[in-house]
Amino acid sequence: MIETPSSAASLATPYRTHTCGALRASDAGSPARLAGWVHRRRDYGKLTFIDLRDRHGITQVVVDAGDAPEASEVAARMRPEFVVAFEGEVALRQPGTENAKLETGAVELQVRTATILNEAKTPPFYINDPDAQIDETLRLKYRYLDLRREAMQRRLLLRSRLVHAIREVHHGSGFVEVETPNLIKSTPEGARDFIVPSRLQPGEVYALPQSPQQLKQLLMVAGVDRYFQIARCFRDEDLRGDRQPEFTQLDLEMSFVDEATVMDFVERMAIEVSRAVVPERALLATPFPRFTYAEAMERFGSDKPDVRFAMELVDLEPELRGTDGAAASGFRVFDEALAGGGRVKAITVPGLADAPRSRIDELTEAAKRFGARGLAHLSVEASGSIKGPIVKFLGDDLAERLAARAGAAPGDLVLIVADTTAVTNDVLGRLRAELGTQLGLADPDVLAYAWVHRFPMYQWDVENGRWDATHNPFSGVVPEDEVLLTTASGDPALPTPDDPAGRARAMQYDIVLNGWELGGGSVRIWRHDLLERSFALQGYTRERMQNMFGAMLEAFEYGAPPHGGIALGIDRWAALLSYQVNIREVMAFPKTQSGSDLMLDAPSEPDAAQYAELGLRFVGVPTRPS
RNA sequence: GGACCCGUGGUGUAGCGGCCCAACAUGCCAGCCUGUCACGCUGGAGAUCGCCGGUUCGAAUCCGGUCGGGUCCGCCA
Numbered sequence: 001m002i003e004t005p006s007s008a009a010s011l012a013t014p015y016r017t018h019t020c021g022a023l024r025a026s027d028a029g030s031p032a033r034l035a036g037w038v039h040r041r042r043d044y045g046k047l048t049f050i051d052l053r054d055r056h057g058i059t060q061v062v063v064d065a066g067d068a069p070e071a072s073e074v075a076a077r078m079r080p081e082f083v084v085a086f087e088g089e090v091a092l093r094q095p096g097t098e099n100a101k102l103e104t105g106a107v108e109l110q111v112r113t114a115t116i117l118n119e120a121k122t123p124p125f126y127i128n129d130p131d132a133q134i135d136e137t138l139r140l141k142y143r144y145l146d147l148r149r150e151a152m153q154r155r156l157l158l159r160s161r162l163v164h165a166i167r168e169v170h171h172g173s174g175f176v177e178v179e180t181p182n183l184i185k186s187t188p189e190g191a192r193d194f195i196v197p198s199r200l201q202p203g204e205v206y207a208l209p210q211s212p213q214q215l216k217q218l219l220m221v222a223g224v225d226r227y228f229q230i231a232r233c234f235r236d237e238d239l240r241g242d243r244q245p246e247f248t249q250l251d252l253e254m255s256f257v258d259e260a261t262v263m264d265f266v267e268r269m270a271i272e273v274s275r276a277v278v279p280e281r282a283l284l285a286t287p288f289p290r291f292t293y294a295e296a297m298e299r300f301g302s303d304k305p306d307v308r309f310a311m312e313l314v315d316l317e318p319e320l321r322g323t324d325g326a327a328a329s330g331f332r333v334f335d336e337a338l339a340g341g342g343r344v345k346a347i348t349v350p351g352l353a354d355a356p357r358s359r360i361d362e363l364t365e366a367a368k369r370f371g372a373r374g375l376a377h378l379s380v381e382a383s384g385s386i387k388g389p390i391v392k393f394l395g396d397d398l399a400e401r402l403a404a405r406a407g408a409a410p411g412d413l414v415l416i417v418a419d420t421t422a423v424t425n426d427v428l429g430r431l432r433a434e435l436g437t438q439l440g441l442a443d444p445d446v447l448a449y450a451w452v453h454r455f456p457m458y459q460w461d462v463e464n465g466r467w468d469a470t471h472n473p474f475s476g477v478v479p480e481d482e483v484l485l486t487t488a489s490g491d492p493a494l495p496t497p498d499d500p501a502g503r504a505r506a507m508q509y510d511i512v513l514n515g516w517e518l519g520g521g522s523v524r525i526w527r528h529d530l531l532e533r534s535f536a537l538q539g540y541t542r543e544r545m546q547n548m549f550g551a552m553l554e555a556f557e558y559g560a561p562p563h564g565g566i567a568l569g570i571d572r573w574a575a576l577l578s579y580q581v582n583i584r585e586v587m588a589f590p591k592t593q594s595g596s597d598l599m600l601d602a603p604s605e606p607d608a609a610q611y612a613e614l615g616l617r618f619v620g621v622p623t624r625p626s
Numbered sequence: 627g628g629a630c631c632c633g634u635g636g637u638g639u640a641g642c643g644g645c646c647c648a649a650c651a652u653g654c655c656a657g658c659c660u661g662u663c664a665c666g667c668u669g670g671a672g673a674u675c676g677c678c679g680g681u682u683c684g685a686a687u688c689c690g691g692u693c694g695g696g697u698c699c700g701c702c703a
Contacts, residue, residue: 040663047660060663080653097661105663122654125637129652129664133638137695190703210703237702238627369699472703593696 011056015085015117021057025106027090034059034109035085035117037148038078039128048075052086052109053128055153058102060093061086061109071114081120081127088112136584140598143589155586158277159574163230165276166250166570169269175226175252180215182208182232187548192236194245202615208234208246211567214552216253217474217524220563221555228252230570239593241582242516242572246591250519250573253565259507259523262564263290263451266511266519274447278577284308284448292454293505301429303455306515308448309441313428316344316416319401331393333374337418344418345425346406347432349439352413353379366434367417372427376416380408433515442514444579449518453509454478457485458537460497466539467501473538475506475522476564477530485533492536501537511568513576521566528556 011019015035023032039053046065051058063086065072071086078084088111099105125139126132127148139146146152170177186193186207193207209215211233219227231251239245254262267288274283289307296305299312320329320338327338334344352359360377367375378388378399386399394402406414415431417424436442457477458467469475477485484504487495495501507523525531531553535545545553571583584590591597611617 040665042662042665043659044662044665045659047662049662049665051663058663062661064660066660094661097663099663101663122636126653132652135633135637135695137633138637140695187703191701213703235702238700240702241697243702469703474703592694594694596694598695 019056020052020054020059021103023059023090023104023107023109025092028092028107030090031088032090032109033085033087034061036083037120037127038080038082038084040080041075041078043076046072048072050075050078050084050086052084057104059104059107059109060099060102061088061111063111063114067110068112068114071111074114074116075111078114078116079120079122081123082116083118083120085115085117086111086113137592137598140590140592143599147588152585155574155578155580156588158578159570159586161277162273162574162577163570165273166228166230166269168276169272170226170228170252173226173265173269175228176224178219178224178227178229180209180212180229180231182234184209184215194234194236197614197616199614210235211249212251213472213474213567214549216251216565217552217560217563218555220253220255221558221560223255223561225255226252227254227565231567239591239595241584242575244571244583244587244590245595247583248570250568250570251565252567253563255561255563257523257562257564259453259509259564262521262523262566263453263509266521266566266568267449267451270449270511274577278447281577282446284446285450288449288451288511290451290453293452293456294454296452297425297429301425301427301432302515303452303510304512304515304517305429305450305452306433306436306442306448307450307512308443308446308514309436311347311349311432311436311441313345313347313425313432314406316346316402316405319398319405320344329394329398331376331390333376334416334418337420337424340420342418342420343424344416345428346402346414346416347428347435348406348408349413349415349435350409350441351411351439353381353411355379355413363415363431367415367427367431370427370430371423372417372419375427376418378403378406378408378414378416380410380412380414382410384410436515446514447576448514450512451509452512453507454505455508455510456502457481457504457506457508457534458501460502464539466495467499467537469534469538471506471508471520472522473535474524474531475508476525477534478505478507481505482530485530485537487537492533493539495537495539499537507564509566511566513573516572516576517569518572518576519566519568521564523562523564526556526560526562531556 015033017033020034020036034052036052036054039051039058042049048063050061050063052061063072063075086109088109090107091110093106093108123145124142125134125145127145130150147156167177183196183206186195186205191210193210196206196208198204198206212229212231216227229251231249232246233249234246236245237243254265271283271286274281284307291299291305293303296303301313317338320327320334322328327335329335337344364375376390378386378391380403381387386396386403388399391399403414408414415428417427419427456470457475459470461468481504484500486501487499508520509522510520511518525534571586574586575581575583578586580586589597589599596602
């Protein structure tokens with residue numbers, strides 16, 4: 001089906017001289033042996049055509065009862081998905097019967113002998129129909145059959161090429177590939193850990209790594225300088241189309257670097273990898289645009305903006321304030337939002353001015369679902385006049401100025417949200433993303449990478465009354481914000497939401513692809529004193545720090561170099577490069593939303609002996625905190 | 627933890643209170659056919675409608691529960 005770039009290597013074996021994708025007109029006249037699966041059979045009684053398939057392609061073989069009566073009898077017993085072999089002579093097809101749809105369509109194998117290597121049950125779904133809609137439960141149960149389908153083969157191969165290209169770039173750039181353990185120490189922070197009971201230390205457990213974060217930082221202390229790994233990670237959280245309990249990251253870390261060093265390398269790597277894996281797809285912009293978190297939220301309402309289209313958020317405030325600075329638009333929702341320190345912002349949707357009432361209602365519903373109290377709109381008619389339920393409050397003049405500020409042309413629809421800064425940006429950002437896809441503003445063939453960096457260091461944890469690292473507790477602070485790592489009172493044990501710490505920005509960067517967060521990383525806090533200050537602000541006692549990160553804190557006392565890194569989701573990357581929104585489509589053996597492997601029937605109950613050996617007993621269905 | 631959607635021969639769907647011991651396509655089995663490539667033609671087999679219970683004279687169809695799958699919210703350093 002797919003010819004690999006490395007097809008120069010001979011794939012001949014005792015069973016075959018060629019693969020099913022190899023034969024060309026130039027092979028006519030030579031003897032050949034082929035082996036593979038029966039893709040389709042067309043039986044004329046005295047003449048039988050069999051499309052023989054392997055992952056390299058399809059070759060037509062012809063069995064003529066007149067020339068090879070024994071082979072003809074064998075071929076008559078062949079059924080789809082039987083594993084079979086043929087021996088014969090490669091021949092040009094009769095003029096007019098060539099098949100342009102096949103790479104091998106100029107030739108056919110004229111069979112002398114046919115062999116059934118292995119019979120096959122009738123498969124539960126069609127392997128040979130590329131358009132078949134198959135229930136995913138079935139596909140997952142019979143994944144080995146699903147993977148035979150051309151679309152899945154293509155994705156497996158794309159993923160293989162992706163990982164290969166990644167390795168090539170890293171090995172060519174001074175990186176050392178290091179494997180880290182999968183049985184490590186549980187750190188009760190962040191996502192829920194998968195736990196593995198220890199037989200040798202009864203009553204104690206390992207955890208599977210959520211990522212090799214601490215280990216790769218320890219490798220920096222070890223002097224590895226540049227590390228990378230295609231690492232399997234595990235998180236015991238509820239699943240989504242883009243989240244599986246185990247997934248794969250490109251994990252890397254570099255020493256003696258600043259933000260730009262890491263971002264520049266990752267950007268060059270992403271470009272080289274993209275060009276190697278999907279040369280036919282255009283990169284929207286190189287170098288990748290870089291937005292600060294504040295700018296991304298202000299302009300796109302998202303920390304993972306899809307920059308394939310504009311439709312940016314526009315601040316309407318300047319038009320809404322009178323000469324005295326007071327908000328007096330006449331529309332109470334707007335005025336109250338501004339008076340309360342909130343915002344009034346808009347996006348302009350091209351061509352939706354004539355949208356029926358039901359469409360506006362849908363958008364309003366969506367806005368409410370996203371957390372807004374409502375959604376205001378203005379339609380710019382073909383004549384240029386502004387229509388909409390709120391025009392009567394604003395007056396024609398103000399309505400026109402708002403539409404003009406929003407950049408609306410005749411035929412456009414202006415959607416307006418008035419709320420707190422956070423809600424306004426978030427709601428408009430989600431509407432923008434949804435409409436961008438719906439209206440086809442985002443070119444599916446384009447790859448739009450972008451950076452978002454300078455995230456807030458902490459966010460206020462209302463429930464626990466403390467500061468919480470927004471990303472990784474080891475992210476470093478930008479140098480000029482170092483002085484902000486403090487509380488208003490000066491005592492880290494007494495945090496308040498108004499502390500200077502809330503304004504500190506992290507040396508944290510996310511790489512975004514077509515509106516998906518592809519990966520994130522940071523330059524770490526490698527200095528002892530700053531690390532302790534940061535942990536103290538997050539309310540960690542010395543004892544807790546010691547218990548959770550003891551090895552790392554100790555290691556940092558033995559000479560930790562300045563270092564930083566990033567992790568990229570390989571599954572998401574492969575999905576985006578394959579036009580898929582669901583990472584299950586680019587994983588060989590994924591699990592369902594409830595974490596089951598339908599093929600292996602996992603998870604399953606351990607037997608009594610396993611329990612006994614581990615000193616465990618099942619005490620009943622657990623209660624789960626929400 | 628919550629909301630919504632789906633579950634009918636092997637597969638994909640239709641049927642949504644009686645016309646249905648369930649229809650169509652494809653697959654499967656048998657027969658015929660020497661140039662097809664989603665081959666064609668003829669015939670045949672195959673589902674008590676995920677499971678349990680209820681409503682009703684009557685349930686694939688309505689209701690409740692349950693199991694399985696999916697989408698989303700919460701969750702995801």
